[in-house]
Amino acid sequence: TQVIAPLSLNQVDNSKILGFGADLAEDHPGFHDDAYKLRRMDIARLAYTHQIGSAVPELVYLPQETATWGTVLRETSQLYPTHACKEFLASFPMFDFREDSVPQLEALSSILRRETGWQIRPVAGLLHPRDFLNGLAFNTFHSTQYVRHHSRPMYTPEPDVCHELLGHVPMLADPKYCEMVHNIGLASLHANEKQIWHLTKMYWYTVEFGLIREQGRICAFGAGILSSFGELEHMRSGQAELRAFDPFITLPKMDYKSGYQKLYYVLDSFDDAAAKLKVYCDKLKLNAI
Numbered sequence: 001t002q003v004i005a006p007l008s009l010n011q012v013d014n015s016k017i018l019g020f021g022a023d024l025a026e027d028h029p030g031f032h033d034d035a036y037k038l039r040r041m042d043i044a045r046l047a048y049t050h051q052i053g054s055a056v057p058e059l060v061y062l063p064q065e066t067a068t069w070g071t072v073l074r075e076t077s078q079l080y081p082t083h084a085c086k087e088f089l090a091s092f093p094m095f096d097f098r099e100d101s102v103p104q105l106e107a108l109s110s111i112l113r114r115e116t117g118w119q120i121r122p123v124a125g126l127l128h129p130r131d132f133l134n135g136l137a138f139n140t141f142h143s144t145q146y147v148r149h150h151s152r153p154m155y156t157p158e159p160d161v162c163h164e165l166l167g168h169v170p171m172l173a174d175p176k177y178c179e180m181v182h183n184i185g186l187a188s189l190h191a192n193e194k195q196i197w198h199l200t201k202m203y204w205y206t207v208e209f210g211l212i213r214e215q216g217r218i219c220a221f222g223a224g225i226l227s228s229f230g231e232l233e234h235m236r237s238g239q240a241e242l243r244a245f246d247p248f249i250t251l252p253k254m255d256y257k258s259g260y261q262k263l264y265y266v267l268d269s270f271d272d273a274a275a276k277l278k279v280y281c282d283k284l285k286l287n288a289i
């Protein structure tokens with residue numbers, strides 16, 4: 001099949017949603033909660049009707065949703081000083097996160113535009129990988145706006161606003177990190193289906209679950225770690241295998257289901273990773289891989 005790369009963000013389709021938005025899996029904590037499902041549909045509408053170039057519409061969160069956000073923020077932020085990478089720690093205070101209110105995407109997007117030129121575009125759920133990766137090429141991060149189910153504040157089977165805001169947004173205020181992520185996005189514009197799959201795994205083992213070395217210790221920059229109290233503890237427990245990251249190696253299959261990661265990839269620096277990804281992207285463009 002011929003792949004037609006988008007020439008503008010307008011061509012990145014934010015309506016191809018996988019998972020919950022399409023068919024909510026039986027084991028989702030919100031599966032038997034009709035009110036939750038209706039609320040999710042309401043919030044989804046905000047994303048579907050959002051126009052590129054206009055502000056992300058404000059969402060008034062319910063007290064129960066705010067409480068869930070507050071719990072996640074309180075728990076995870078205890079471990080940031082010791083477990084998060086220095087870039088995350090430098091950016092985190094810019095956003096002024098508070099337990100008593102869920103931040104609005106538009107306010108955060110304005111900060112990112114100022115710091116790195118990135119922006120946030122709302123999306124109703126887990127986006128199709130090609131569209132999600134294409135967005136990165138346009139310095140655009142597609143973010144969900146709904147809150148995970150209140151019955152399990154420390155768990156979500158899919159991205160939710162707590163994961164996006166605590167895990168992804170602070171990192172996107174760092175220019176070197178952004179350059180690395182941008183290169184993954186640029187590569188996706190030229191990628192065939194097999195390469196999209198490889199880029200998806202690359203994204204998974206860096207942006208979602210990546211670690212970086214800092215003066216002899218490992219620190220978290222992956223959003224899946226930064227937004228999970230348990231995973232933050234696990235990554236330093238010595239129970240997981242650590243390997244050096246290289247875009248040309250075959251990466252193992254992603255494991256969504258069986259709890260914490262058994263394997264993490266470690267970067268030496270974002271500079272180094274961005275340079276390696278640039279080489280990968282250039283080769284991919286020339287059809288040399």
Ligand code: H2B
Nearest residue numbers: 123125126127129132159200203
């Ligand atoms: N969609 C959304 N909304 N958030 C993500 O973090 C995300 C996604 N990650 N779609 C993508 C897929 C990732 O798992 C890779 C690129 O497929």
Ligand code: FE
Nearest residue numbers: 159208223224
């Ligand atoms: Fe994520």
